[in-house]
Amino acid sequence: MTEAKKTKAPLEIGSHHAIETPVWTPEMLARRRKRATYLALALIAMVGLFFAVTVVKIGGNIVVERAL
């Protein structure tokens, strides 16, 4: 597993204590960015799919109502 490099990064605001926070390497950040991009694309595709299904389902009802 890729190990996150951790350094002491004191948090001054709202904190009385210095805590360790992970420092992400450029490679880790790039990987996270790529994963987030794929996730965003998947969500957009899902929105498109939901829209298409809604049109299909409602479209059928419109045809029935017009026929009546």
Add this chain to the structure above:
Amino acid sequence: MSDASIDQSKSIPSVTDDFGTAGDYIELLKPRVMSLVVFTGLSGLVCAPGTIHPVIAFVALLCIAVGAGASGALNMWFDADIDARMERTKGRPIPTGRVTPEGALAFGTTLSIASVLIMGLMVNVVAGILLAVTIAFYVFVYTMWLKRSTPQNIVIGGAAGAFPPMIGWAAVTGSVSLESIALFAIIFMWTPPHFWALAMFRSEDYRAVNVPMLPVVAGNAETRRQILLYSVLLMPITALPVYFGFAGAIYALTAFMGGAVFLALAFTIWRRGDADVEFKLAKRLFAFSILYLFLLFAVLIVEQGLGAFIPIAGLVS
């Protein structure tokens, strides 16, 4: 509170160390298994009587694919301990540390719930219920219970892999019928010879992690006998689509010829018990079993979907 009591760095790694790429998460879905599941699901969609809007059919197949993949991810999460010690599985995302177990669990659970809900809401309730049963059966019954407790694990657990054509059928008709059960039965009866052939040449892996596969518990001689027995039982079941009238002459010919080769391979394994050739024969049967199942369902799709259906006189109503 002292500084020592607030060592927050220890609570951070479980979140920050999950550096899995999109490819690692896709690997969790077992894409090769998923493709066969989608394929058999498509056959159920195509063979079912009635019509379905192409968009709804696409949603149904997507849900089958995602549901199958999600159960694969949950299987990898639960089996991470034994996967790490088996040659065949040690390169999977969790044992290699590319994805954390928590990440895999969250991923699998989210996709399972989403696929079932979308199937139920957008396709129909019966298809949604069948998908939920499939996922639950694979994760709870096979993975968590049967796999590590009985040599009959893949006989009963095979039901999970057999559901997709039924789901596809239900997506069109909204019901379960004898015809869809016939498609279920083909995969159900095909699974034991297929997996036992694999287990024969991977038995050392299974023995090392105490998974009671048949070759480990009962030995290769008994496994060879069981392979032949289930292969013989499979043959009449592959004829059921012809009997029910939704498969035609091309399917009948494929099932007959493919079945003959399948039986010949199973018979050869059973008869030639010598240790030096049994692994080779088992590998051959394993590879052919995949081709055989693929061919059977491909022909069903071609016959029904592409208008190549040639009825067999006297059998078709």
